[in-house]
Amino acid sequence: MSAITNLDTASDGATATVKPPLEILLAAPRGFCAGVVRAIDVVERALAIYGPPVYVRHEIVHNKYVVESLKRKGAVFVRELDEVPDGEAPVIFSAHGVAKTVPANADNRGLITIDATCPLVTKVHREAEIHHKRGRHVLLVGHSGHPEVVGTMGQLPKGSITLVEDLEQIAALTPENPNNLAWVTQTTLSVDDTLHIVAALKQKFPTITGPHKDDICYATTNRQEAVKQIAPLVDALIVVGSSNSSNSQRLREVAERVGCPITRLVLRAEEIDWPAFEGITKLGLTAGASAPEVLVEEIIDAFAARYTVTVDTVQTVVEDMVFPLPRELRSEAAE
Numbered sequence: 001m002s003a004i005t006n007l008d009t010a011s012d013g014a015t016a017t018v019k020p021p022l023e024i025l026l027a028a029p030r031g032f033c034a035g036v037v038r039a040i041d042v043v044e045r046a047l048a049i050y051g052p053p054v055y056v057r058h059e060i061v062h063n064k065y066v067v068e069s070l071k072r073k074g075a076v077f078v079r080e081l082d083e084v085p086d087g088e089a090p091v092i093f094s095a096h097g098v099a100k101t102v103p104a105n106a107d108n109r110g111l112i113t114i115d116a117t118c119p120l121v122t123k124v125h126r127e128a129e130i131h132h133k134r135g136r137h138v139l140l141v142g143h144s145g146h147p148e149v150v151g152t153m154g155q156l157p158k159g160s161i162t163l164v165e166d167l168e169q170i171a172a173l174t175p176e177n178p179n180n181l182a183w184v185t186q187t188t189l190s191v192d193d194t195l196h197i198v199a200a201l202k203q204k205f206p207t208i209t210g211p212h213k214d215d216i217c218y219a220t221t222n223r224q225e226a227v228k229q230i231a232p233l234v235d236a237l238i239v240v241g242s243s244n245s246s247n248s249q250r251l252r253e254v255a256e257r258v259g260c261p262i263t264r265l266v267l268r269a270e271e272i273d274w275p276a277f278e279g280i281t282k283l284g285l286t287a288g289a290s291a292p293e294v295l296v297e298e299i300i301d302a303f304a305a306r307y308t309v310t311v312d313t314v315q316t317v318v319e320d321m322v323f324p325l326p327r328e329l330r331s332e333a334a335e
Helices: 034-050 064-073 101-109 119-133 147-153 167-172 191-204 218-233 246-257 293-304
Strands: 006-009 015-018 021-028 054-057 075-078 091-093 113-115 137-141 161-164 181-185 236-240 262-266 282-287 308-315
Touching: 021 218, 021 293, 034 054, 034 064, 034 091, 034 119, 064 075, 091 101, 101 113, 119 137, 119 147, 119 181, 137 147, 137 191, 147 161, 167 191, 181 191, 191 218, 218 236, 218 246, 218 282, 218 308, 236 246, 236 293, 246 262, 246 282, 282 293, 293 308
Parallel strands: 021 282, 021 308, 054 075, 054 091, 091 113, 137 161, 137 181, 236 262, 236 282
Antiparallel strands: 006 015
């Protein structure tokens, strides 16, 4: 389909452009989850208490807009601790979690540390530790190189945990004790893909032990379910989020898998590939768990400049999860 520009003659004889109609189905829930809200609040609260600069190891969350906004407020993002100077400025660990060696090295240098790890990621860390203490070899379902995976693997001694990314790796697994295994997962995976991988693990290792409650976080699950509801109803779907955001990438994949013909991951309106959306009449719109609502509104405004837009919200579940700040930022002394 190609867009048709309708031209009408105004009363003064001038030609006015009539914008084609576009219905936007807006997913709910979308955008910030409780862990992301907490992580951003940790940085802003630390800036208020200590004053700038406050150092943050890695991106606090995977969204460039959020990171740049915090930089303007005085946050300094570093890749490793050796970039943090000695002194009284605190260093914050990102929402994705870190290996045990990172806070240990910080303590050895006498650095002030604040842990912004999402509590749901910490849950996975604790599960892995418990399995290890009980003598089980741990299989971690996740994506190689993702900061959350690096942090989870870093909770256990080398050789005690093995990363599993796909079904092919499961077929090649030959653990020393196949009857004494456990599995945990990255929190931001595709729910459907993970079900297939876990099913294959259970088929190959019938005695494998899993978590008491799913490791994939509530926000990841809820946002994927909302996309499944919307994607079959629209001509195209946009996920607002950064390219390095795992949960945002999974949302785009979910939309593609359920048959949406055009799916795009977009950080800002300036990245929209307008020719790809020519002729659409229905657009799905959602946002990854680290994408702020202001960027969703920016995308809607960009389409409203080209189309006569109506927005309908598709609500699949109401989220009310809240995570408290770390204790050191909640104390009366920090007021």
